Amino acid sequence: MKSLKKRELQSNAFLVAVSAVVLGLIAGALLMAVIGSNPFAGFWYLFRGSLMNIERIGNTLATATTLMLVGLSVAFAFRTGLFNIGASGQMLVGGLCATIVAHKVFLPRPLFLAVLIGSALAGGALWGVIPGFLKAKFNVHEVVATIMMNWIAYWSVYYFVPAYLKGPSLETESASIAVSQSLRTGWLTNLFNGSYMNLGFFIAIISVILIKFILDKTTLGFSLKAVGANRFCAEYAGIKVNRNVVISMMIAGGLAGLAGLSFYTGYSRNMQIGVLPSQGFDGIAVALLGASNPIGVFFSALFFGVLQSGKGFMNAMTSVPPEIADTIIAVIIYFTATSVLFKRFWDAVFKRRNNRVNPQEKSVETTPVKEEK
């Protein structure tokens, strides 16, 4: 009975997400049709592009890894009532710290990986904790502060990379990290036929499990969620609201830092200057579709990873521009944000079915729930 109730709730969020995805895909199909392309071919090549062979699957997973960690960062902050729009900056700083370590620190592999991960965590956490502190101490809104931090990170990288990490040929990007100093690893690369697949994927999965554990099972999660849901009640209950805001932003920043690690030392192995990573904002979409739930984030990141990594192939094989994939994502976000409509729709569907089961209820004049509103 108890677990049944819980399952019902979860399936609701799941249904809403799936409805949003399906409608997003339909909207994408319509768009393709409108511009005169064949939607079936479009989707066929979109999904082939991300899943047709083991190498492409590896690339898709590597793309999803970064989205997963950023999505987790945004979702975690959101559960504490904070809107972390600064994941891009946290990614950059985490990635920069990791890139420095990858270039300058030489240690046995396990120890090296620990230092590498630690540096990205610390960099991201620092970039998260500053807005958290400003919010707690001076009530500076975290959206403003994190956007500022994004640009500080952007220009810091702009200065730092050419000054200290310059590659032999290009002024605008860092030297490539040696494979042995990156998150790539031989057996994974071989397993996925030389794709970008790297250890970041496992870091992401561990993070998902860890964050889920923190949120659901620990006193830390309890207090963070209480602050997020009603800070006045949390304060009344003796929970230190400000401290929780700082902790939450620190953890969220750390997660985004790990996303930077997976992207700059796993997926790409170098850092370009003058780019604010778009994953920082895509992560908001991932968190939204995943209903700010770690497991939801896991699946929505995989899905967005498929769209992101297949769009190039779709564009190459058909006349469909890659922006269609972005449009689909945007439409999905739109439908996720208006999820109340789906909830009403499914409620009405279930109700009708129940009425059919109990025939004595059938004769009753029911006022249908209005979907058009």
Place this chain on the structure above:
Amino acid sequence: MSHVIEMLNIRKEFPGIVANDDITLQVEQGEIHAILGENGAGKSTLMSILFGLYHADKGQIKVKGKEVRINDPNDANELGIGMVHQHFQLVQNFTVTENIILGKEGGFFLDRRTASKKIKDLSVKYGLNIDPNMVIDDITVGMQQRVEILKMLYRNAEILIFDEPTAVLTPQEIEDLMGIMRSLVAEGKSVILITHKLNEIKAVADRCTVIRRGKVIGVVDVKDTSTAKMASMMVGRPVSFKVDKKPAQVGRVILDIHDLKVMNSKKVLGVKDFSLSVKAGEIVGIAGVDGNGQTELIEAITGLREVESGSIIFDGNDITNADIRRRNEIGLGHIPEDRQKRGLVMSSTVFNNVAIKEYYHSPFSKRGILEAEYLREYAQKVVAQFDVRSGEGIFSLAGKLSGGNQQKLIVGREVVADPELLIAVQPTRGLDVGAIEYIHSQLVAHRDKGHAVLLVSFELDEIFNLSDRIAVMNSGELIDIVKTSETNEDEVGLMMAGVKQKEGEQ
């Protein structure tokens, strides 16, 4: 007489609860018809259906004999149905006129003058005494309510629904409101009054439909029915209005406040040189009109507000600047004034809310990991003991509970924690007699266990019913402390107005 409103065989279900079960309500033209019921009985649901906020699963609605479908509040307005909500729907920095014409502005150009003239006329006609050019921010709660009434009249409402209209008013404002209701029906309007306050029904209503647990228990003529009879219909058993109380067995001093000064949110002294002590085994009631420093005083004692100067000693410990958790730990319980803002996390489950003060220590958690099993058992205990009713038990979201059940949940959480000092602020605000009786008996039981209780209430009845001693507050100052047995409501009422009786003027 004809029925202006008929709601026939209305049924409405929410997950796990039948809110309205075959309810029929017939309101006659030109009457004040009260709907009486406990919290969660289904009164508000029924009115929300009439006003188009919910849709009935079953049943029909007739307005002036014609069957209608009411899909949303606009439909209701067009049918001449207006509603004064418990929480006013006004734009704070707009004037009265602007608020009233909002949504009914007419053409492209605002014609404030005509509108304000019409509002003035309506105000005079019904004795509402409202200046159309005042800004909402600057007028009292009672006046804001009258603006809401004007809003309905401006839209030519024939049937006016009042949802718990007196919950936020002072006794004088309640009197005025009753007068307004009478003048409304004298002008041929019909009034539906949702309430659980029996004396108000007795004072103003013609007929009364009593609802209990979603069903109609009966329709009575108010003048032929005693309040005791209506109360027992509502609750389902005889109700006593007096609290049974043994004489206090007073022990040591638990709370000792010295020369306390506290700033209010406008940065002026809200509490001035306040000294008070509360002993184990007694209930001290703080009487006073709302806004005379009670909130600031309680927030200072509970740690929600900084103290300017003075000291708060709790059972020998100086807690003047202690953090809130420490106060909780040494035995300070607090039933907050605003249960939705402070008392509960509405979007969280009942069992999480029960644990919100204690989740961090054993046996609620061990080494930072929550003990889910214990949390649930504990919540189950509180819910069962305090008869908190909800659709899905401890798994319900607190926000889905009715107001009375939310309050019982908070009282349960605080009482079961067994604090040395329980601070109860407006513990029965907006509750029905059954729930009030229960909460009062729990507060007295807490006292009888040898604990101290500090009660803040704006209702003199409640202060007199429960308190062993009464401290009267006016403009942030303690006017006097008197024994309940040695005073009466008139004397306390005068002191609430700032008049010191025994010692004379200062």
